Amino acid sequence: MQNESGPMKLSSAEAKSSSQTARATLVLREMIIDGHFRPNERIREIPLAAQLDVSRIPLRLALERLAHEGLLEIRPTRGFVVQQFTTGDIYDAIELRGILEGAAARLASERLRDSRDLAALREASAEMDALLRNRKLALEAFTKYIELNAKFHSALIDLCRSRILKRAIKQACALPFASPSAFLLKQSEGSPDLFFIALDQHRGIIEAISNRESMRAEFLAREHARLARRNLDVALDNRELLKSVRGAKLIQI
Amino acid sequence: MQNESGPMKLSSAEAKSSSQTARATLVLREMIIDGHFRPNERIREIPLAAQLDVSRIPLRLALERLAHEGLLEIRPTRGFVVQQFTTGDIYDAIELRGILEGAAARLASERLRDSRDLAALREASAEMDALLRNRKLALEAFTKYIELNAKFHSALIDLCRSRILKRAIKQACALPFASPSAFLLKQSEGSPDLFFIALDQHRGIIEAISNRESMRAEFLAREHARLARRNLDVALDNRELLKSVRGAKLIQI
DNA sequence: CGGAACCGCTTTGCATGCAAAATGAATCCG
DNA sequence: CGGATTCATTTTGCATGCAAAGCGGTTCCG
Incomplete structure (x- = not known):
């Protein structure tokens, strides 16, 4: 071949x-x-x-x-x-990312020094908020959204101040369908609600870290990763959509 | 050099x-x-x-x-x-292993099919029990203990039925001081209580998985990893002891 | 007829040598 | 006297070619 x-x-x-x-x-x-x-x-x-x-x-x-x-x-x-990857592998890879980002969020809440540490997170969150509030997600806005989403997740990882955990997350996200932006679907394709839910979870994570609510931070971050599973489910139900997913050809149906 | x-x-x-x-x-x-x-x-x-x-x-x-x-x-x-690794890195590496083994224990409890799946865990646990009950841990028994401990942890990882998580755990344990047996200290050196605590945690993990108490399984496995931190603390307080720890020369004091 | 052994071809594993980049020591300049 | 510059040396990055191991098809033997 x-x-x-x-x-x-x-x-x-x-x-x-x-x-x-x-x-x-x-x-x-x-x-x-x-x-x-x-x-x-x-x-x-x-x-x-x-x-x-x-x-x-x-x-x-x-x-x-x-x-x-x-x-x-x-x-x-x-x-x-x-x-080759089964859909079970992909679920597990997403779950793994959720576990690791959950750990990052918890450590961030435990190790937070100053509320200004949250600036990067707040900024990414606010920009995504504005993006979604002002207009339907057109193509260029969608690209921007992915970028901001990556920024949010990377800021969260930096906040936990652990090179060991950072390394593990990087490794876990190396699989194409495990990364935070792997299964983001355009509003027209997926369920638009998921974007608003994601932003709400972002806000919740920030609030939890800010209040040192470590357990809440951990489980919100875990649940946040599960949005990717929901998007995956949408894609798996729609063969046309699946073709546009990065790495789809490695998935064993 | x-x-x-x-x-x-x-x-x-x-x-x-x-x-x-x-x-x-x-x-x-x-x-x-x-x-x-x-x-x-x-x-x-x-x-x-x-x-x-x-x-x-x-x-x-x-x-x-x-x-x-x-x-x-x-x-x-x-x-x-x-x-080079700081003591903070080592704490984080152990914490990471705890997080991942916790996830494995939880998934094991969620995915358990048959109580016979637990045979390998029970067996390792029983043998370690006998080892500790019958005599003080002499050198050859100590080696046997390490082997059984590795067997227990590997059986736990197999139980979760996730090649993705298994891979992540393997990667995390590649660091010499992150593996489950990294900081096992001979009874004469460390605190003997820790062995009994470890065995009790093993039993607790088995029971939790068996009862599908997923959260209990997850947090027991996490806490179990923290025993390594306690042994690390003992070793860090005793320079002579530290010299016998694998990878100690890479630790920045 | 089924399975083992043989043999040519393909593919990986590795050693060697060369070119380009980095190092660092001596020199030059301000 | 301190910092930039030059140049010889060291070191990494890579191409090539050879030896050994794998693979597949055929033959041979039971």
Whole structure:
């Protein structure tokens, strides 16, 4: 299968990357997520290296990295195999993110020093609020929403002041359908209510951290992750919608 | 520093490993944990490759893997640097394991099919019980205890039936002081009470899962991990004891 | 007819060597 | 005398080629 598509054109962002390994990693990650390989397909280094226009050494390093991210499985002396994910795996990956973000929210509430620490969270929350209040989510606003959502989640992780937990969350979110913005669906596609619920949960998380209500913060963050599961359910019910979900081709139906 | 010690003798277990990369990974991991490198020391590939008697390619792959485990930091075009950990990092790593094992215990209680699923847990628990009841923990019994403890924790992880969570726990336990047996201290060294408390927590976890008391299971498992923090505290108060703790040289005091 | 052994081809694992980037020591300039 | 600059040396990043292990198809034997 990996030879059926033509040689891949490097996007500017990828080409900017300094090393061959970094470029190969970026390109290959997108190829896997976009479904250029069949799940359980063994990846052959030589043709792939030719296709990516790198030699086998940087390609090998890229494959190792993607294996550590969970997209590939290492089979010693038998190469790398593209991983497949059941819907159960995806539920679990989202649940895992919820657990870890819940822990981050709790630690944030326990370790909060100053109410000004919450500025980044409040700002992201307010901007998302304005975005939703002023107009229906058009395409560019939708992009903006995703950006703000990422900012909120990253600010939450910074607040917990734990490089160990931060690292674990980064690892967990490496799977394409585990990240906070994985299953955000446009209002026209998903249920619009979910956006308002999400914002309310954001406000609740901020309030809980601010009041040092650690348990409330933890469980609100957990519940917040479950919105992704609801969006996933919507997408799974609608094959057309599912096609637009990043990494959908890796999902075993 | 990395040249001060003589060439490293390969242990039989390491030599058995088929590939150069696997051997280099095992040896290098032990070297790092044993403190053959100073924290923040940059690792130079060529002399290290000579010392380990492998070429740079498998050494590079080993370095990448250890970086993904968290023992090294990657600095592109500037090699790998040995990581240092504060006591706060270690507390957080233990807390993280507690959070994840708590999640595993909860999922286990939610997903339990049959009371026979608990056999492995009960068995490990009973054997540890007998071990502690019959005699003071002598050296060989202590080794056996560690083994049984590992068996208990691994059985718990299997029970939750989530490869995603299993993976996350494995990753979290890759840090030498985060694993369930990292800070087990011999009875003569630590507080003997802690062993009995641990066994009681094990029993509680089994009971909670068996009764589908998911919240109780989650929080017992979390609290169980905190025993490691108490042992860490004992070790931190006693420099001699700390020296026997795996990875102690990476701890910034 | 079924399974084991053989054998050619493919693929991975690794060693070596070269080019580019980083380091750091000596020099130059303000 | 302190900070920028240059240049030799070191070090990383990568390409190439070879050896060994895997794979698959055929043959051989029971």
